[in-house]
Amino acid sequence: MGEETTTLGTIHISPSALATIAYHATMTSYGVVGLAPRNLAEGLAMSITHEPARGVSVNYNGEEIDIDVHIIIEYGTRITSVADSVANAVRYQVEKALGMPIHHVNVHIQGLRISNPD
Amino acid sequence: MNPDVQARLERLKSTPIDGQVLKKLVEAGLTWLRANQQIVNLLNVFPVPDGDTGTNMVLTMQSAYNEIVSLGHHGVGQMAAAVSQGALMGARGNSGVILSQLWRGFAHALHNQDVLDGPSLVRAFAEGRDTAYKGVVRPVEGTILTVAKDSATAAAEALSKTDNPFEILARVVMAADASVERTPDLLPVLKQAGVVDSGGKGLFFILEGMLRYINGEPLDTPTSTVQPISAMNMENAMEDIEPGQDFEVVVDFIPAQELDLQKFYAELETMGTSIQVGEGEGMYRMHIHVPTENRNKPADYIMGLGTITKVGMENLVAQMDEIDKKSAGSRIELTSIEPGQIAVVSVSPGQGISRVFASLGVAAIVEGGQTMNPSTKDILDAFENLPTDKVIILPNNKNIYLAAQQAKEVTVKHVYIIPTHNIPQGLAAMMHLNPDGAVEAVAARMNKSIEDVIAIEITTATRTVEIDGVSVEQGQVIALVNGKLAVSTASVEESCLVALEKAGTTDRELITLFYGEDLSSAEANRIVDVVRAAYPAQEIELQDGGQPHYQFIISVE
Numbered sequence A: 001m002g003e004e005t006t007t008l009g010t011i012h013i014s015p016s017a018l019a020t021i022a023y024h025a026t027m028t029s030y031g032v033v034g035l036a037p038r039n040l041a042e043g044l045a046m047s048i049t050h051e052p053a054r055g056v057s058v059n060y061n062g063e064e065i066d067i068d069v070h071i072i073i074e075y076g077t078r079i080t081s082v083a084d085s086v087a088n089a090v091r092y093q094v095e096k097a098l099g100m101p102i103h104h105v106n107v108h109i110q111g112l113r114i115s116n117p118d
Numbered sequence B: 001m002n003p004d005v006q007a008r009l010e011r012l013k014s015t016p017i018d019g020q021v022l023k024k025l026v027e028a029g030l031t032w033l034r035a036n037q038q039i040v041n042l043l044n045v046f047p048v049p050d051g052d053t054g055t056n057m058v059l060t061m062q063s064a065y066n067e068i069v070s071l072g073h074h075g076v077g078q079m080a081a082a083v084s085q086g087a088l089m090g091a092r093g094n095s096g097v098i099l100s101q102l103w104r105g106f107a108h109a110l111h112n113q114d115v116l117d118g119p120s121l122v123r124a125f126a127e128g129r130d131t132a133y134k135g136v137v138r139p140v141e142g143t144i145l146t147v148a149k150d151s152a153t154a155a156a157e158a159l160s161k162t163d164n165p166f167e168i169l170a171r172v173v174m175a176a177d178a179s180v181e182r183t184p185d186l187l188p189v190l191k192q193a194g195v196v197d198s199g200g201k202g203l204f205f206i207l208e209g210m211l212r213y214i215n216g217e218p219l220d221t222p223t224s225t226v227q228p229i230s231a232m233n234m235e236n237a238m239e240d241i242e243p244g245q246d247f248e249v250v251v252d253f254i255p256a257q258e259l260d261l262q263k264f265y266a267e268l269e270t271m272g273t274s275i276q277v278g279e280g281e282g283m284y285r286m287h288i289h290v291p292t293e294n295r296n297k298p299a300d301y302i303m304g305l306g307t308i309t310k311v312g313m314e315n316l317v318a319q320m321d322e323i324d325k326k327s328a329g330s331r332i333e334l335t336s337i338e339p340g341q342i343a344v345v346s347v348s349p350g351q352g353i354s355r356v357f358a359s360l361g362v363a364a365i366v367e368g369g370q371t372m373n374p375s376t377k378d379i380l381d382a383f384e385n386l387p388t389d390k391v392i393i394l395p396n397n398k399n400i401y402l403a404a405q406q407a408k409e410v411t412v413k414h415v416y417i418i419p420t421h422n423i424p425q426g427l428a429a430m431m432h433l434n435p436d437g438a439v440e441a442v443a444a445r446m447n448k449s450i451e452d453v454i455a456i457e458i459t460t461a462t463r464t465v466e467i468d469g470v471s472v473e474q475g476q477v478i479a480l481v482n483g484k485l486a487v488s489t490a491s492v493e494e495s496c497l498v499a500l501e502k503a504g505t506t507d508r509e510l511i512t513l514f515y516g517e518d519l520s521s522a523e524a525n526r527i528v529d530v531v532r533a534a535y536p537a538q539e540i541e542l543q544d545g546g547q548p549h550y551q552f553i554i555s556v557e
Helices: A015-027 A040-049 A079-098 B003-014 B019-035 B037-041 B053-068 B076-090 B093-109 B118-134 B144-158 B165-186 B188-193 B198-214 B234-240 B261-269 B297-303 B316-330 B351-359 B376-384 B398-410 B423-430 B439-449 B492-502 B521-534
Strands: A002-006 A009-013 A032-035 A056-060 A065-074 A104-113 B247-255 B273-280 B283-290 B306-315 B342-348 B364-367 B390-394 B414-417 B454-460 B465-467 B470-472 B477-481 B484-489 B510-515 B539-544 B550-556
Touching: A015 A032, A015 A056, A015 A065, A015 A079, A065 A079, A079 A104, A079 B093, B003 B198, B019 B037, B019 B053, B019 B076, B019 B198, B037 B053, B037 B198, B053 B076, B053 B093, B053 B198, B076 B093, B093 B118, B093 B144, B093 B198, B118 B144, B118 B165, B144 B165, B144 B198, B165 B188, B165 B198, B247 B297, B261 B273, B261 B297, B283 B297, B297 B306, B306 B316, B342 B351, B342 B376, B342 B423, B351 B364, B351 B423, B351 B510, B351 B539, B364 B376, B376 B390, B376 B398, B390 B398, B390 B423, B390 B439, B398 B414, B414 B439, B423 B439, B423 B454, B423 B510, B423 B550, B454 B492, B470 B484, B477 B492, B484 B492, B492 B521, B492 B550, B510 B521, B521 B539
Parallel strands: A065 A104, B342 B364, B342 B390, B390 B414, B510 B539
Antiparallel strands: A002 A009, A032 A065, A056 A065, B247 B283, B247 B306, B273 B283, B454 B477, B454 B550, B465 B470, B477 B484, B510 B550
């Protein structure tokens, strides 16, 4: 995917490498209490592999990079504000590491966690 | 201190904190944060240096305050719950969300309580911290979270010495201040940027504002900090002129010894308002608004502190009159649109041109042009709130067409874009506006009309180049006819004449010349007289266009 040709050869950056960066950016964002598998099959696979980028998918169509993150948010926070800062943090961290622009960062709220009923 | 004030303070300190007192404290926190908003904004480094943490926190607190402003007598628990609700609804940005969580925990701890005493304040701080920390899996230390944590710890420690909530708050503020100063040690990005954490600083200002209110200190003069001179906001200061503060004094100086800022500010506060102090390369700049009788005092005072390099003084009253006159003259009356009518949004590079567009029935103007392309959002904002869903956009520049196209894609309104590449085409299109017509037909007519007009743009070449068979030296005056380079000459006058000739003006009827901001009206009039002499059969109009970079934009019809 992310590809760059230098005088020494070509550098390939795999989607899962980017997903790991996006995962860490998401997990340190305020209001996010977890990432969620996109579907049941992934959920099952994840429970055995402990893949560090669960809930994050990176799509590259040959021109543009899109990142989707599926998150669980703390109940009682303003969802749009949290989603905004996740999108900003993911874009910033990935673009900083990659040096290429990210086309879209899509944030999917998969659930809310209630830890403080009030 | 004034005995009345003293008595009021004593009374305040001995009264229990009920809902009304909490309301005052929230208001004080908000006011003080707002006064120091710029300082917080300047601290922003992450994730992008967009400098809006202060603004976000102010908006969050404002929303919290709006929720309680009309609440009558209530227990402190109910009041805190309303603050929490308001903060949640208005939470903006990361720090705003965290702030709303702090309030949420704070309110939860005070549930159903009538008054706030020492132990319950300590509990509220602790629960605020706990709630905020629950909102993130991997808390980053050296942020507002750390400051909240240290504040809660200080509150708990203070309880062993006093159970007066005001004294506990005083200790909390001290701890918050120290905690903010430690943030760079915990978070390397802060250290690299040489700043403290902005969200933490914002939280500190809210707490300090509350304490200042209790101590009867003013909440409107920003705290004694020094900013880089380049960051001093002189223009904005014009807006906060208070009656009686008639002179603006700016003093540049080099202090003989290190400046005691607290003392410096305190002294200046006795003279006037809107105090700002900036520093750069050993030099300081002081800015203040003072009443007429105090106009020499700041300079006299600073003279005793070191070497003055420059003193500037301006009469603000005269300046304000000037601004009033200017803005009255430049106010543009846009056409108001009835529901169902067609609204035209036009991009315009200058005041004069905007006015002409407005007189032709444009409903919204977006400022922009060749060197300042408006964003999709600018265009969208211009028409989103108009009470109609029929919109026609005149981008009036090739480079703006795309942004207009994107605005069309994101809105639900029926948008037509007329591909006008220059101002004359936009004006020609406006001639065919019928606001009550069928939008499709009107757009089609406008589209057709833009072929009838010839546009000439006169500007100065920014580099040496050869295009369309014309070779251009940097600094020469060039003329573009319908976007194509037609001629390059030494003078504006010559460019106009050659371009008009190339445009086949003798077969046309009307020439309208818009002169730009780089050209004086006398010079524009002189050139127009030359044009009149050359084209006696044509009707010729001169308008103040006010556009940057282009000496003339000429429409030939």
